Amino acid sequence: MIFANHAAGESKLAELLVKQGLSEENVKVFETLMDTEKPADYTLLDKMEAVSAYDGRVTELSKFHQAAKVEIVKQKSEELTNRFLCFLWAAFGASSVVFTDSFLTKWKADFCAELFVKALTAWKGAEQAKLCGKAIAAVCGTTKTWDSDIIKKNTDAEEDAAIADIVYPTSDWVSMMLYARALELSEKENAVVKHIIEVLGAYYPKDSSAPIRVNKVTYHVALGEAARFDKKMLAKFNELAANHTKEIAETAVRRDCFKVLEIMDKSDKLCDKEYIGFLAANGRYNNADIPSHLAYIAKNRTALFTDTLKGLTDVAAVRVMAETLQKLGLPCPDINDAVSEKIEEFIRKTLPHEADKVIEYLYGNIDTAEILEVLKNAQWRTSGRTDIDYYGNLGIDDFFSRYYTVLMQAELGYSKNWFIKDVTGFELVKREDKCFDMLFRAGLPVNTAVACVAECVENLYSDREPTRKRAADALAEHAEELEKLETADLSAPARQMAVMAFDHDPKRYKEKIMAMVEDSSKAVKTELVSLLSRQTGWHDEIAELLTRKKAAAREMAVSVIEKQGAEMYKDALNAAFEKEKSAKIKDRIALLIGAAVSQKPEEESSGAPVDIVAELTKGGKAKKVAWCFEGAHKEVTNADGTEAPRNYLEALLMCYAAMTNFGVSPTANDLAEKLDKRSLEGFAAEVFGKWLDNGAQAKTKWVLYFAAIHGGNAMVDDFMHYIKYWGENSRGAIASEAVRAMALSGSTTALMNVDGMSRKFKNKMVRGAAAEALRNAAEELGLTTEELADRIVPDLGFDENMCREFDFGPRQFKVYLAAGSELQIFSGDKQVKNLPKPGVNDDAEKAAAASADFKEMKKQLKTVAANQKARLESVLMNDRKWSQDGWNALFVKNAVMHGFAIGLIWGLYDENGRLTETFRYTEEGSFNSIEDEEIELSPSGSIGLVHPLELTEEQKAQWKEQLEDYEIVQPFPQLDRKVYRMTDEERKSQAIMRFDGIELNSLSLIGKMTKAGWYKGQAEDAGFFYYFWREDVSCRTKQSDGSYLAEGVLAYLEFSGASIVNYDFEGEDVTINKLELYKPGADLYRAQPVTVGEVSDRYFSELIMQLTAVLGKPEEE
Incomplete structure (x- = not known):
């Protein structure tokens, strides 16, 4: 039988091998060898000459992998696989790794080597096959799996040379690394050394698909290793390496070829400042071999070493070099002076016109007021800047505080934070306290300091609000400075931060707080309302705001009273109502008067709702809700069965339509209490339906709150349906608003659904809104979200006797x-x-x-x-x-x-x-x-x-x-559920590989993973995504900065990729790769996965059980 049921000439692989540059004769060898009905004739392979897959000849590689998967891997024939790998070796030698992706169920060089050893043994014998396997491991680890230690693992020079000889014809630059390692391991000249010197003498890097610089550098490292044994090699090394000292040193250190460094240390031509700077920069990483080289150079080339130190901008490298000189008892420049000189050079490049004055300021020779004047119109030149990590290496002192203060005056927009971090080593985020400490230490006026920090916070791409909160907390620690703050001159973000700082001691800053009540910024007003609403002892001050000329002050008072409750302000509200000229504010006061009345005993409140109805609907105000009554509408009756008048319903609707901050309206609740509950629910559903018919416009989103609060439990299903619909159709904002409205309805059924959405909902914005709404509801009750989730389970009217x-x-x-x-x-x-x-x-x-x-x-x-x-x-x-x-x-x-x-x-x-x-x-x-x-x-x-x-x-x-x-059936499998335990290897690993290599249809996989509660990853090139994820949060804990820390696990399942949109109705075969686990909220493109053993055994078991049901069976207990 011909392999994969293909007749000769029909193989897609054969066709693709031709495209890789193989001759027709070799392709015939391939077809003959792949015929598993006949014994394998490996002598056919002996006649082939391997060519390099790195010579630019490889084409259509993804098609080759797919064909190999179909024609070889899927046949599940060990014999067929072994023959194929043998042919690859004969055709491409050690560069065969280019074509092995379809076979690598474990993305490890050693695993790739095992496959080839197993295959090649029948052809080349056990010993030679093992050597070939090590050659494969070296190439695979260097070029594919990026195992930087793979070449360093062997400690036998003769074997390294033998492996290099095998690799050389098809992967010359990898062979150079192997030759270099063999020489590193050789203490004296022998046959192996002579052989390598002969190879190096005849070699010069060939054209290759690998960058020519890499080829040259690996060759130079090998030459450097050979230079100990041969003068011609030494001369050639000195000749060729002169312009590549840093690159050669980098490669030598990375590959543990330190004897090259000994040659460079002693060479007048090669031991230059760039080379010494590289050694110093790497010396900080506690590399055990580098200090001896630095010590040799410091002792034998002291002047060059000291000049290099003075010219470095890498503060850590400067410190390493200084410590080297000090240990040797040699004269050492003051580190601070050396680094200060670098900063001076930087200032002269960046602020050429102001440099003299700035440098005077850095050394404390002029005051802060003068330098601020100098920097007012400065032009900052930030291109070509050099990293200077002063903070990380020398810490905070007066010089650094003044340096930081100068940089904080730069007007660079969103690049300012990066700029300052690069040239100081100091990052604002989570160091807000040190930031203000430095600015005030340098004598910066409080207004300027707050303005600078607020600008930096506003320019952050992420973590803006937590950083603002921490900055305000840090500012509040400087109470004497804060008392001097004049908020009128600040930007809105700076004023917002000021209010947050005042909130630490409202009594102390009362005068400043009350001076800001007319602020026009929405963010500032929100902070002020939050602060003032908690000051229940400031009744007279809040009431006085209702009499102010400025509408902003009166509006602030109304917003605070809405939070505090209207009853204690009823006299002030009644007086304000009579005088108020703003229709908008008057409507809100009317609602508050209604709320105050509703809080009185019932006998005192008779007739009041009628007054509210008249006020809310007079003068054409009700036109805003007229559309709710267009066409036929359900009759709404009073509690006594009589028909409720239209203007009464208009007033009820206006309670929500007039809102600026959407929420529960006490006045609306008071009006609703006098209506028949069932007929009101029907009317609410009808208004919601008309809103949907009108396109569910955001400008009338108040309907969501009216419908959720007065529509009863029947509205929950409708809301859930449309939240899902909006979330899937690019209307996440309106879906999130609907979630918040549901949470305010007071219905346990609604809150239970909000809880469900906070745990599992496809749209991230909606999921976040649900979590926030639940947290807010929990905080109002003084509960955790988990405790609230327990409380909102409805009893459906059943008593404790069921x-x-x-x-x-x-x-x-x-x-x-x-x-x-x-x-x-x-x-x-x-x-x-x-x-x-x-x-x-x-x-x-x-x-x-x-x-x-x-x-x-x-x-x-x-x-x-x-x-x-x-x-x-x-x-x-x-x-x-x-x-x-x-x-x-x-x-x-x-x-x-x-x-x-x-x-x-x-x-x-x-x-x-x-x-x-x-x-x-x-x-x-x-x-x-x-x-x-x-x-x-x-x-x-x-x-x-x-x-x-x-x-x-x-x-x-x-x-x-x-x-x-007892004839008890469990509500779900608990005792009978399958159990999966971590292996010892998995427990120590950062990836779970038990599903690696499983193939499924893409449409089937997407459907099953979605049903199991997993989400598609981000779309990348060509609209493909390459992973699924799920987040299991066990609890969220509120932090001191107001943010929430989630505890739990984010699971990430990588696969070969599929279109995020279903264009192919049949799908395609995709392959599962690795499963990784992260902290909740992790950035999957930057974060490191946790070690598998860090998650609980039960979570691991449940996750594997879930994925096994979707993907198929890995090894199970």
Whole structure:
């Protein structure tokens, strides 16, 4: 049988081999050798002469890999694979690694070598095959897997030379590294050394696809190693290496060829400043071999060494050189003076016209006021600057503080932060305290200091808000300076930072705070409202703002009162209402008056809503909501059954349409209380529908809040549908607004869905909005988000006895919630199969309402049960624990969760997270042990779901038997779920390779991964993406700077890539690569993965179980 069912001449591989430059004769050899129906005739390969795949002849490489995958790899024939690799070796020698991607299920040079050793043994014999394998490892590690140590691993000079001889014909530049290492390992001239010298004498780098500089440098390193043994080699090395000293030294150090450095140390021609500077720069990395070379040069070329030190801008290198001179007892320039000279040179290049004055200032000879005047119109020349890490090596002193202060005056826009970091070594982010310390130490006025820092913060591309908060905290530490701050002259970002600093001690800065109430910046006003709303003792000052001439001050007062509550300001509000001329502010005051009235006892508030209705709708104001009444609309009735007038509904809508900061309106709630709840919900749904018909415009997004707050639970499904739709159709902003509106509805069903979106939603903006809304709701209640997620699980009207009554008037039906979300319905003592339809003797209104409630309850129960099942499986993965009180409140008292409590096996954990006891919660309310005996739980432990990883096989069997005896079916597989454990190798690794090499159809993979809760990675070139990711956050902790630190894991699965948009209806075969784990929120293009052993065993097991279900079976327990 011809390989891969191809007849001769039909192979795509054969066609592509021709394109790689192979002769027709060699292609015929290929087709003959690949015919596995005949014995392999390796003598055919002996006649072939290998050519280099690096000579620019390789074309259509991706097609070659795909063809090799189809015609060789997929056949799963070891014989076929071995023959193919043998042919590659005969055709391309050690450069065959270029064509091996399809075979590398492990991206390691040693693995590639193993494949070739196995294949070549039948042709070349075991010993020669091993040597060829080492040649493959050297080329693969150097050119493909970037294993920089691969060539350094061997310590046998003769073997290195033999490997180099094998590599030489097809990968000459790699062979030069091997020859250099062989010479490094040789202490005296011998046959191996003579052979290498002969090779080097006849060699000069050939044209190659590799950069010619690389070829020359590797050759020069080999020459340098040979120079110890041969004068001709020494002369040639001195001749050719003169213009490449730094590159040669870099390569020599990287490949552990330090004897080259000895030659360079002693050469008058090669030991130049560039070479010495390289040694000094690398000496800081504690390279054990470099100090001896620096010491030799310092001792024997002291003047050159000292001149080099004075000319360096690399402060770390200067320090290394200075320490070298000091250890030898040689004269050493003052490091600070040397670095100061470099800074002087830099200043003269950067500020040529102002340099003299600036340098005088750096040394403290003129004051800060004068230098600020000098720098006012300075032209900064920033091109060609040199890195100067003064801060990292010499720290902060007066000179550096003044230097930093000068640089902070540069007007360079977004490049300013990078510029300052490069030429000082100091970065603002997370060093905000040191920043202000330096500026004030240098005598910079507080206004200028705040302006400079605020500008730098504003120019950040990321971490802007946390940095602003830390900067404000740092500024607040300088209270005496802060008292001098004049905010009127500052930019908006600087004023915002000032308010945040004042917030540390509002009483001390009260006068300055109140002077800013007319500020026009939205960001500043937001900070002021937040600060002032917490100053409940400033009632008179806030009330006085209502009388100011400036509308901004009155608007500030209204915003603060909206936060504090209107009742304590009712007199001031009434007086302001009579005088207010701004329609916008007057409407907001009217709403506050309504809120104040609604907070009074009921008998005091009669008639007040009518006044609010009149105020909100007079003078054509209601035109803003007229579109809500176009066409037919549902009748809304009052609580007494009479029809609610249109202007009343207009007033209710205006409560939201007039808002500037969207949220809950106490006045709207007061108006809504007097309406029939069901008819209002219908009207809210209708308004929402009309808004959708009008294109869901952002300018009328107040509808989202009206509909969410007054539309009832029926609106939740609609909101969820459109949030998903908007999120998938480039309307993430409106989807996020809808999430925030849902969170304010007060509905536990809505909040539960917001919680679900915060954990798992495709659109990142929506997911973030959900998390933020949940955090805000939790903070209002003084809870963590996890505690809130517990509290918002609805009980659906069931009491602690798992019962809910539905009233038909003359008869009542009791519905009990049993295990598995089963509903048991009783009419008196008699159980009935279904809730009956209302009969002629029933109260028509009550029966209709009860039937509707029952239908809605069943619908909600299905959703709640599914959400909580998913949440508990997530708990099992992320190892959430409850206090015993918290567990009882959620699982014992909540009827919906009661069934989960009974069906799962729980554990008691000590303060170190160690499992001390397993138990089951019974229908009778007791805790039973694995021996089925009633037990009392130790009050000190926390409760969590037991993972089968924590149980022995015997314990699992005991628990299964107990559940079967009581006919309990687990709500999801807990005891029977598959368990996967880390191997010792995985535990130490940063990548999980068990899925590496698995092939799937791209459409199938995308569908399954999406369903399993994974997201596509970012689109790259040609709209392809190359990874999936998921983030499992166990909790978020608020930090001192106001940001939140997420705990958990971000999982990253790399694959060969597919189009992010489905153009190919059949898809294509793709290959899974590695699985990596990161900290939550990690930048996947810059962050380093964590070691696999850093994640919990249960998380690892759950992740592998999930991916196994999608990708296929790796090795499992």
